[in-house]
Amino acid sequence: MIRVAMLSYWHVHAWDYTRQAKEHADTEIVAVWDELPDRGRAAAEKLGVPFYDDLHTLLARSDVDAVICDAPTNIHREVLVAAAQAGKHIFTEKVVAATLADVNAVLAAVEQAGVKLTVSLPRLYAGYTAAISGLLADGGLGDVTLVRARLSHNGGLPNANSANGWLPAHFYSKEQCQGGALIDLGCHPMYLTHLFLGALPESVSATFGYVIGREVEDNAIAILKAPGGAIGVVEAGFVNPHSPFTIEIHGTKGSLMFGTPDAKLLVSKADEKEWSEVALPADQPDAFHQWIGHIQNGTVATANIQAALDLTKLMDAANLSAASGSAVKLADLKK
Secondary structure, eight states: OEEEEEEOSOSTTHHHHHHHHHHSTTEEEEEEEOSSHHHHHHHHHHHTSOEESSHHHHHTOTTOOEEEEOOOGGGHHHHHHHHHHTTOEEEEESOSOSSHHHHHHHHHHHHHHTOOEEEEOGGGGSHHHHHHHHHHHTTTTOSEEEEEEEEEOOTTSOOSSOTTOSSOGGGGOHHHHSSSTTTTTTHHHHHHHHHHHTSOOSEEEEEEEOSSOOSSOSEEEEEEEOGGGOEEEEEEESSOTTOOOEEEEEESSEEEEEOSSSSOEEEEETTOSSOEEEOOOOOOOOHHHHHHHHHHHTOOOHHHHHHHHHHHHHHHHHHHHHHHTSOEEGGGSOO
16 A cells, blocks of 8 residues: 655645545555645545644655645745655656756656656546547658647636636745746646657747736747747636637648547548548546556656656746747756
């Protein structure tokens, strides 16, 4: 049995990972820490496990094998490095960190300690992602010229229950989140766009909008310049009630679309007049179950970790670009 401690209930998905840990036959939750003691005590009481207001005291427990981190983004480096140095396996919400320097520090600590790290990048393992990757791999679309991915919701818009929308107030804290819609929702279209481009982009140009007037962006676009002339377009927002998750890819021999608006994958090649639907395979095991497998089998989540590292590079560049008003080369990021 893998004994897991929950590190913070800051993120909106923390209880989703709690459910996964409770439902998995090989894991049990044995402790809680939270940077907000009242929130942590409430969670621990609900779970029937001890609460610790000191992170290092919890990490010193020999009967804690692993941690699930949902702490604020701005303390990820501190929390994750401490967990790795204590010899605890780590499952964490994206992003691992907001800057390349911070993610490098985390990954160095993980490698030195030999613990198993897996990052929640759920759309990497969806059936549509596998289907699209297969279509690109077989060359049917030719050379990719443009990838566009969009993910947006209405979390920032007023509703019947809240004038501030359904997102928690701390999701608008620039200090805690290190950004807004792009570093939150935008992570998913960002890592998918990178995947479908087939190479790490050379530079990022980003523009942020502030529709509801908070200190973080609620409307964002990032343009990725890839080697060979291909372009990626990443879109995210908190202010759209009817914006479907969308993937659009164009190549020299054809195009594909997913989610426009239905969750169907449609393809049209150069010699075809109509769009044809492509069947989607089943989703792969999610990141949490992969993490447990890596712990049990002594394997490393190499592709997942690389995707998480590249995601931070792209987010770091996007934030710098939006602040400066100019494109930022990934090669110029501080390591």
